[in-house]
Amino acid sequence: MNMLDIQILLIMMVVGAVIAVESRNLLSAIVAVGLVGLFQSLAFLLLMAPDLAIVQLVVEILGIVILLRATIKRDTISPEGGFRFLPVFAGIVLAAPIVIAACLTALELPAFGHPLMSVAKTYIADGLAKTGAGNIVAGIILDFRAYDTLGEAVVLFTAVIGALAVLRKVGRKQKEERSAAE
Amino acid sequence: MIYSLCLILFGVGLYCVIAKRNIVKIIIGLAIMEYAVNLLFVLFGYRLNGSAPILDKIQETKNIVDPLPQALVLTAIVIGLATTALLVSVAIRIYEKYGTFDISKIKKLRG
Amino acid sequence: MMTNNQPGMTLIVKTITRLTVGVILLYGIYIVLHGHLTPGGGFAGGVIIALSFVHLMLAFGKEVALKRFSMAAASVFESLAGLMFLTVAVLGFLGGWFFLSIYGKGEPFALFSAHMVLLSNIAIGCKVGAGLFAVVLGMLILTKSEGKK
């Protein structure tokens, strides 16, 4: 049964996530989140999504590098002194109903392992003939749904330009500089 | 069952974003939420004993998993990375200005 | 962590980096070019390319990495690659539709097949690699100047 290993991976992911959330030390929290990402990459591999496994792995590495750069040499200890009731309560009250409702809704969906695949059948049957790409996923993202990929590349471009704009040293010109420019 | 585990992961992330008071923890919570959603999407497309959607010259398998959710999740992962990069940049600037990652100490704005 | 006077990490890290960085870069390019045949593609390959430069930067300090690939070059590269992807899309108008694949399909399973997918993968690879490297570089430059204050 293929489902058991995915379930074990999912339980590990939940455990890793709980460690990441509750750990006092920010560095260990980040490492735990990296672990969750690694398990997810494995899960993608088991779910027959090798493209996603690669992308998830490398994105995870880059994400961890970026996050570590943010925290290293800064506060590494999460400053939460003691247990505070209100935020914990609010978190549980808001998160629990969504999860329970979503679980109930998921029961109504087609059973796990039996997707409907009405559109996807076309992709599998005609993908190679119509796009010439043996990798059907690449055929979808860069030919059938290439417009989405343009959007995705633009999101990344936006984030890069945005990050460079946010990270510039001086945001506003001084008054004198401004009047000189006019 | 398998969907509920994935949704619990989502719940853990959401809880982290709402309950924690540290900027890095909030970013971690958002990342966990993204993982859960991506995994859920791929789970919806999985077919029992299916093979990967990559054709090669020799074999001609009929039982292939749904490739469309994979294509969508690829997009979603990259969007998640973009958001994280921007969040971290803003977080670095906030640290530079306030000297802390604790949002209960960052309170210039009312309400 | 940084015990020696030189920027970057210790000699062991530097030596290993010198050996591996080229391999990582080549692997990234391989992934980009074979995106239409094997798992991977422009995004994965682009991130690997960015990681190879980030790797260099972490090991040797930002000056060495900047000498190879400056900030301005990164942002020019990114915009050019963006324009290239858009051009690939707009050229479809020649065949009547935006994003129409007019480039021919080639022999199935050959390296130069599915030309639209290949071209887009290259454009995306350049774009992602340059863009992500620019972000990490931006963060590093800010962190350094903050340290001096």
Next chain:
Amino acid sequence: MNHNLIPLFVIIPLAGTFLISLLGKRVRRLPDTLSNLCTLLLLALSLWCIPAVKASGMIVYKVGGWVPPIGICMVIDGLTCFMLVIVNVISFLVTLYAIRYMEAYTSKEHFHTLLLLMIAGMNGVVVSGDLFNLFVFVEIASVASYALVAFGTEHEELEASFKYMVMGSIAASLILIGIALLYAQTSTLNMADMARVLRAHSSPKVVLFVSILFLAGFGLKAAIVPFHWWLPDAHPAAPAPISAMLSGLLIKTLGVYALVRIVFNILDPTRILPVFLFLGALSMLVGVFLAIGQWDFKRLLAYHSISQVGYIILGIGLGTPLGILGGLFHLLNHSIFKSLLFLNSGAVVYTTGTRDLQELGGLREKMPVTSNTCLIASMSIAGIPPFNGFWSKLIIIIACIQAGHPVYALAAVVASIMTLASFMKVQKYGFFGALKERWKGIKEVPFTMALSMVILSLLCITTGLLVIPGVAEHFLKSAADVLVNGKEYATLVFESVK
């Protein structure tokens, strides 16, 4: 066959954005010129849509030549055309205004790049006919707006942007779960195909839960009341042209338009509409109550955005033809007068450097253009008769009474009176009264800034004419019809594909 012009709504701003980021640093005047040129082209293109839609009813563009359920399609119908005109008119005037206003900030080329990306995102959301594609473009516009809110890189801006970004990311996750559930249920992503499959066989539980997820996700982007608390920080923190874009366009295209399109055209609106009504009325009252005590000019305007979005949601939530017409008309009016008000506040900040109403006073003498246009906008938002705000509020109130909800009608009247009170405060402290000593030396704003404010104020006066029978049919009515006959969307799309 002019259909090939449709993708230009996305291509023009994207090409502009790449060129600006490529050459912006080298050629000095390029960012301003190019972004104004792009928005002008977009404006012309969106005006071309009105007769085109009138001629053929609905235009479907197949991206890449793939037939819709397989590929992505772009759909232009009455509602799309309506939103496109609003988006492109306002964004053209805002870019015109930004030429001089953004002199105060560094790296203008980044600003214009992000601004054009935001416009591209909004146009993409509006023309998209595919659910996942809509999500991708929502993210483009949102990510650009997160960065633009933090553009000044001062304390408040960074903090506001962080808050906004966290809320936006939660919203994105909720929307994505909704899309995933819908995909599992229908196994397609095209909106028309989805509607068709859901109508044939669907589980009501899934549809209800997905509606709630979308309401929460897009409600976060639209700042409807339980999800509103990021807006009063984020909108004032941005530079004034961006505040105008955020309040005038972004919360409407990403929030209201996307929500309404999905709920009316894909899902079943009947079970979720009472929630719309309640949340709309709540936003209306909460927003205005919070606004009335504010002394910060831009913050006050931001709270009013919450309240005015409440009117729109209330009108559309009635579900009757008149209510939907009123809601959409108010959407148009609000984007005009709220952008004008934010541009006015920007003009005040530009000349005086403060936005605290208690420090201002008597600016009427020195800044006649700003104060007169601000007066017109204030009267519009408060619903004084000849101006456009009056007509749309009137339609909403009449529709409420017609549909048998007198309590909501009363709430709308109360909110309108409170709005009037708070804008009387703005006028009294900001523009009327004695000129303070420290403001003796100020001048009126430069020409391009004044020009865009004057055009917007003229629009405030003239758009009231759109309700006249005979004119309304061409523009407003065709937009409302898309929602009123929501179930026909799928059939229409598949008919025009053939």
